[in-house]
Amino acid sequence: MTGTLYVVGTPIGNLEDLSPRAARTLAAASLVAAEDTRRTGRLLAGLGIGVPMVSVFAGNEASRVPRILAALAEGDVALVSDGGMPLVSDPGWRVVRAAVDAGFDVRVVPGPSAAVAALVASGLTSDRWAFEGFLPRRSGERDRRLAELATDPRTVVLFESPKRTGATLAAIAGICGADRPVAVCRELTKLHETIVRGPAGEVAASIGELRGEVVIVVGGADAVPAGDLDAAVADARDAIAAGTKPREAARRAASAHGVTANDVYGRLTGGDPT
Numbered sequence: 665m666t667g668t669l670y671v672v673g674t675p676i677g678n679l680e681d682l683s684p685r686a687a688r689t690l691a692a693a694s695l696v697a698a699e700d701t702r703r704t705g706r707l708l709a710g711l712g713i714g715v716p717m718v719s720v721f722a723g724n725e726a727s728r729v730p731r732i733l734a735a736l737a738e739g740d741v742a743l744v745s746d747g748g749m750p751l752v753s754d755p756g757w758r759v760v761r762a763a764v765d766a767g768f769d770v771r772v773v774p775g776p777s778a779a780v781a782a783l784v785a786s787g788l789t790s791d792r793w794a795f796e797g798f799l800p801r802r803s804g805e806r807d808r809r810l811a812e813l814a815t816d817p818r819t820v821v822l823f824e825s826p827k828r829t830g831a832t833l834a835a836i837a838g839i840c841g842a843d844r845p846v847a848v849c850r851e852l853t854k855l856h857e858t859i860v861r862g863p864a865g866e867v868a869a870s871i872g873e874l875r876g877e878v879v880i881v882v883g884g885a886d887a888v889p890a891g892d893l894d895a896a897v898a899d900a901r902d903a904i905a906a907g908t909k910p911r912e913a914a915r916r917a918a919s920a921h922g923v924t925a926n927d928v929y930g931r932l933t934g935g936d937p938t
Contacts, residue, residue: 667736669696669743669763671756673702673775674707674880676747676877677854681776687711689773694739697732699746715742722810725733729762753797778852779821780878785859786819786847789884793819799832803924806832810839811915812898815922817884826850826874834870836882839919845883851876891923897931904932 670689675681691713697720698704704717720728720743735741743750743759749833750756763770786891796813799806799822807928813820824832829848834844842865850858856876860867864882897919914929 666738667740668771669732669736669741670771670773671750671760672742672744672773673749673777674704674747674929675743676776676781677810677857678853679707679710681853682707682711683773683775686773687713689740690715690742690744693742694742695732695735695741697728697741697743697759699744699750703746704744704881709933714914719758720755722755725758729758732759733762733766733768736763736766747776747778749775752777752779752795753852755894776853778823778849778879779933781852782847782849782881783819783821785849785852786881787861788819788845788847790819790883792817792884793821794820798823798825801828802917803831803835808915810876811875811919811925812836813882814919815841815885816888819881819884820882822882824878825877825881826878829874829878829880830868830871832880833864833871836880837864837868840882844864844885847881849879849881850874852879891918892921893923893927893931896921896928900928 665787670693672686672689679903692707693715696704696717698716698717699720699721704762708715718731732741743756745754745756751760760770775918783790783793784848833846836844844862846864846867848860848867848871860871882901899920900913900917903916904910910932911929914932915925917926918925
């Protein structure tokens with residue numbers, strides 16, 4: 665083994681956030697594996713660094729692994745994303761896994777993270793939190809994911825497209841409750857950084873059309889008493905009688921009564937003999 669794979673955190677907006685160690689690592693690498701070589705090229709040019717680059721994005725990551733392993737056999741390689749820490753809702757996992765499996769040393773050069781920055785700026789509890797990345801694009805799949813998160817006591821951090829932010833906030837208000845606290849963080853560390861905090865229902869109604877990169881932070885669910893499965897099943901049956909589909913009825917009733925949707929659905933379909 666010769667080289668080391670360095671996973672390098674880069675600025676999410678403000679270029680002054682690049683650490684001296686990150687700059688030195690990029691300058692010393694024999695190859696930079698970048699999500700977008702044009703964007704990273706501008707960063708390197710601004711630093712006066714001239715290092716060969718290869719693109720590594722979601723569509724070509726697997727095919728790039730042999731080239732990166734070959735480069736590691738000759739020297740160090742730096743892996744970067746368009747901004748923030750690689751692998752966090754960005755490509756790079758296959759490269760890291762392949763380097764580990766091949767016996768190369770893998771080290772992290774920590775840097776900015778939009779998820780952590782939004783969590784800290786949100787004003788919501790940060791001792792226990794979960795990162796969910798991007799929610800599914802289809803509304804049905806998105807709502808099912810939100811229903812799973814509705815009773816989670818941890819603060820949840822989500823990435824979202826600015827075009828879908830309004831619809832996602834409305835879904836959060838409808839599924840998690842209009843009073844659920846949220847923070848919408850846009851363009852973090854950039855000139856036009858904005859953070860909107862408040863109850864999900866109010867924020868959804870006032871957010872308007874957005875541009876730029878968005879992170880949504882959702883407060884955790886309040887502690888609830890031990891769940892009442894019988895009451896949840898009864899409510900679900902009433903909802904089904906009113907025309908709601910069984911799985912959706914199970915999810916809503918489970919969220920209201922602090923039990924799991926699988927338990928409610930199992931009782932409804934005879935899967936649970938109790």
